[in-house]
Amino acid sequence: MIKPTFHIAGDQAFILRFGQEIHPEVHKHVISYYHAILAMDLKGVTLILPTYCEITIHYDPLVINHNTLLKHLKAIDLKNLDDTDSVAKLIHIPVLYGGLNGPDLEIVARQNKLSTTEVINKHTEPKYLVYMLGFTPGFVYLGGLNKQISTPRKAIPRPLIKEGSVGIAGSQTGIYPIDSPGGWQIIGETPFKLFDVNRQPEVLINAGDYIQFNAINESTFNSIKTEVDSGNYNIEVETILLSHE
Numbered sequence: 284m285i286k287p288t289f290h291i292a293g294d295q296a297f298i299l300r301f302g303q304e305i306h307p308e309v310h311k312h313v314i315s316y317y318h319a320i321l322a323m324d325l326k327g328v329t330l331i332l333p334t335y336c337e338i339t340i341h342y343d344p345l346v347i348n349h350n351t352l353l354k355h356l357k358a359i360d361l362k363n364l365d366d367t368d369s370v371a372k373l374i375h376i377p378v379l380y381g382g383l384n385g386p387d388l389e390i391v392a393r394q395n396k397l398s399t400t401e402v403i404n405k406h407t408e409p410k411y412l413v414y415m416l417g418f419t420p421g422f423v424y425l426g427g428l429n430k431q432i433s434t435p436r437k438a439i440p441r442p443l444i445k446e447g448s449v450g451i452a453g454s455q456t457g458i459y460p461i462d463s464p465g466g467w468q469i470i471g472e473t474p475f476k477l478f479d480v481n482r483q484p485e486v487l488i489n490a491g492d493y494i495q496f497n498a499i500n501e502s503t504f505n506s507i508k509t510e511v512d513s514g515n516y517n518i519e520v521e522t523i524l525l526s527h528e
Contacts, residue, residue: 314491375519384472421460421478440466474508
């Protein structure tokens with residue numbers, strides 16, 4: 284287990300830093316520690332945010348003071364966090380690639396000297412680790428993109444990218460959960476809602492989960508969208524085994 288370093292972030296937050304490397308093995312330690320903190324259910328802790336290689340913990344100093352919280356965090360038994368295999372969720376995300384739903388698919392293909400079919404195949408093959416959520420509610424930052432389809436983000440961002448758009452920016456891929464500006468190369472669209480204020484929980488994907496994209500046709504896209512809009516769509520989720528090295 285990587286031992287974190289503790290850093291004060293103002294009078295109401297700590298940052299636990301697990302080095303500076305963005306790597307799946309580092310992130311396993313982040314998630315293990317994150318779940319250990321959750322399990323403690325500390326009164327006064329208001330928010331716990333895991334990221335690539337850090338955890339930020341926000342707290343109410345009127346409920347729990349700095350020294351008490353730090354004592355609890357340092358008391359976590361690091362030896363037990365990675366002793367056994369663990370499981371993770373693998374969420375299958377349906378995507379309609381190309382056309383009006385993926386206007387930059389041709390750009391990604393041309394940039395990498397591939398056919399659009401090859402781009403789609405290489406994009407749907409990996410199981411992507413969800414490193415963190417951010418930018419907008421439910422926006423997933425994924426690791427594991429095939430380097431053969433890595434493409435720089437646009438020099439001039441679009442003022443509006445619609446909800447559900449799947450994009451590539453450099454060596455990352457992600458999904459826009461709400462309408463927003465953005466500079467990622469848009470290669471497809473999912474009818475699934477990553478963020479929905481009328482659903483509990485509003486966000487169904489969390490750091491430490493995995494995503495795999497599944498290519499669908501327009502008919503299937505429209506059918507799923509109808510189910511999503513009526514609240515009757517159940518996303519496909521399976522459990523996968525992870526071994527801590």
